[in-house]
Amino acid sequence: MINKAKFLGYLYIFLGSLQLSWGFHAHRIINESAIYALPKDMLPFYKKHQVAIISKSVDADKRRYVDSAEAARHYIDIDRYPSISEIPASWTEAIQAFGQQTVQANGILPWHIQLMYQRLTTAFKEKKVYRIIQLSADIGHYIADAHVPLHTSSNYNGQYSNQLGIHALWESRIPEDYSAQYNLYVGNAYFIADSQQEIWQIIYESYALVDSVLAMERATVDLLPLFAQTAYSKRNTQLVYSYSTEFVAHYHTLLNGMVAQRMQLAARRIASFWLTAWVLAGQPAINP
Known part of the structure; x- marks a missing residue:
């Protein structure tokens, strides 16, 4: 019998090197849901370009293969600082x-969201359609990443707690298996009065969930016999040996809606940042 921890360690060290954020599936769903939270003055433009905004939602992950600075834009290791309250917004x-060296090494996700938001505001002012589309997709990606608890911890893949593989389990496997059951109507976008405060609120929420993400995985391991924890399954076009359907189901149940809630919040906040950038740009007419 293959030891689960050892096997998943080998498997997800590889997968973890490929994946920085929500799986492609989840990013596309989140950006699509965000579009339908927009007000009527913005909706025609975003609906016309929704294919691009959805498909480009994963561009940020692809860029890390050609840009060595990209990886740090997807996370912030809060636990590497004295305390979260001591990190300046x-x-x-x-x-x-x-x-700068320390901040860069610990991840720059919240500050990069702020930068992308400023760039999107400028793109609206200049009415540069391509830039609006690309930046809307990009800021959607980074805001979605900020809603993932493990993107706020140095133990991002359970490598320090003997839980290797938990990263892809939480943010890729669960959405792939269960997002069709989620209600991703997220309500209307809202104007963000303080963008820095909004960004850091997301980070605080995510970091507060890290312990639960890890604890519920441990509880699932304790609950199921070893033989029931892994299995062969078809992922896309490949047969892979990974977490069993039963394991994923138990973990998803113990998380008690956490993944769906973070996806919902991400979509509404993405739409709200799009809206706020447009408003601060003077609400320009953007022809669909």
Whole structure:
């Protein structure tokens, strides 16, 4: 019998090197849901370009193969700082407090969202359609990443807690298996009065969930016999040896709607950042 931890360690060290964020499936669903949360003045443009905005939702992950600086834009290791309350929301103040090398090494996700939001506002002002489409897709990706608890922890793949593989399990396998059951009507987008505060609220929420993400996986391991924890399954066009359907189902149940809730919140907040950038740009007419 193959030891589960050892097997999944080998498997997900490989997979973890390929995957920085929600699986492609989840990113596309989240960006699509965000489009339908927009007000009527923005909806025609986004609906016309929804194929591009949805397909480009995964461009940020693809860029890391050609841009060595990309990886740090997808996470922030909160636990590498003295405390979350001591991390300045301002990029300039964070650099002054900890030094650019340290901040960069610990991940720059919240500050990069702020930068992308500013760029999107500029694109709206200039009415540059291609830039609006690309930046809308990109900021959607990064905001979605910020809603993943493991993107706020140095133990992002359970490598420090003997839970290797939990990253892809939580953010890829569960959405692939269960997102069709989720209600992703997320309500209307809203104007964001303080973008920095909104971004850091997302980070605080995600970091607060890290312990539960890990604890529920341990509980699932304890609940199921070893032989029931892994199985061969078809993923896309390949037959892979991974978590069993039973394991994923038990873990999903113990998470008690967490994945769906984070996807819902991500979609509404993405739409809200799109809306706010457009409003601050002067609500320009953007022809579909």
